[in-house]
Amino acid sequence: MSDSEQSADAAPEAPKSFTVTLNVRRYDPEVDTEPHWESFDVEMYSTDRILDALHSIKWNQDGSLAFRRSCAHGICGSDAMRINGRNRLACKTLVKDLDITKPVYVEAIKGLPLEKDLIVDMEPFFDAYREVRPFLVASDKPEKERHQTIAQREAFDDTTKCILCAACTSSCPVFWTDGQYFGPAAIVNAHRFIFDSRDEDAKVRLDILNDKEGVWRCRTTFNCTEACPRGIQVTKAIAEVKQATLGTRGV
Structure with a gap:
């Protein structure tokens, strides 16, 4: 050999x-x-x-x-x-x-x-998550599925990736110092439904997040985006919710 x-x-x-x-x-x-x-x-x-x-x-x-x-x-x-x-x-x-x-x-x-x-203790985190109504609200009752275009789906596709690990929220300096701030993860999950064309409760969520402890507490440090293990553009999502709150973008 x-x-x-x-x-x-x-x-x-x-x-x-x-x-x-x-x-x-x-x-x-x-x-x-x-x-x-x-x-x-x-x-x-x-x-x-x-x-x-x-x-x-x-x-x-x-x-x-x-x-x-x-x-x-x-x-x-x-x-x-x-x-x-x-x-x-x-x-x-x-x-x-x-x-x-x-x-x-x-x-x-x-x-x-x-x-x-x-x-x-994750309860404060989940309390904020529940407060933004993270579920689909729709009064219509279709015989089959609710139709949605590819473009409509893309509007919130990124924020569907959240796994509620709290990495983004607990990386936020505002969240560290202000126990009342909703935090990035709650806003991300609100975004997921605010921009969903099938949902009818966008205004309710925007009113919730327009509170003094809502989106306006964000200081755009990008800590949340860097921390996300799923690669969600968290800061971008928060900015889009801010725009929607001001009525500068249709939802």
């Missing part, structure tokens, strides 16, 4: 693991008065995600570590957290995309009440 044939038959080289240090901001309300940082060394591979690292810590080092996760594929949005100071989904953040020569910092998202470790 030639050298080339031997090389072709050789087993592929196994991927190499390496150690990553995670600094996790911990908080247990039963024993802690303030959150504190705790360091963990985790053996990982370049294709692993931060969620894999958290699983490894919980299963092999400290079973008390608390965080949310469900689908692990960037669809449910439950594992939103701050990773190296940026809001991300742990299940979509690959280790190879981070600078692992330094510790990776992981903490809960900001602006919502901290319950334990990486878990926050």
Whole structure:
């Protein structure tokens, strides 16, 4: 057998693991008065995600570590957290995309009440979401489907992608400092129906968002757009709702 044939038959080289240090901001309300940082060394591979690292810590080092996760594929949005100071989904953040020569910092998202470790109380977030009436309102009763052109669908297509992870809302400085602000995610979900040609409640939603804690609290910092794991143009959607509120764009 030639050298080339031997090389072709050789087993592929196994991927190499390496150690990553995670600094996790911990908080247990039963024993802690303030959150504190705790360091963990985790053996990982370049294709692993931060969620894999958290699983490894919980299963092999400290079973008390608390965080949310469900689908692990960037669809449910439950594992939103701050990773190296940026809001991300742990299940979509690959280790190879981070600078692992330094510790990776992981903490809960900001602006919502901290319950334990990486878990926050999402009720204030969902309260704002429910307040903008995020459902189709239509009085007609078609025999089959409600017709809509491609152009009509495109008007709100981007905002249908929201998975309610709160990454955008909890990245907003106004939301951090003003507990009454609806926040980007609620406005995005209002946009989805305001611009839906089949819906009849656009004016009601616009009146809600024209309140002092509505769209006019947005300072256009683009934090929300950068934080969105689904690539929604959040700031653009908020601007379109502002325009609609002023009556400068038909809905």
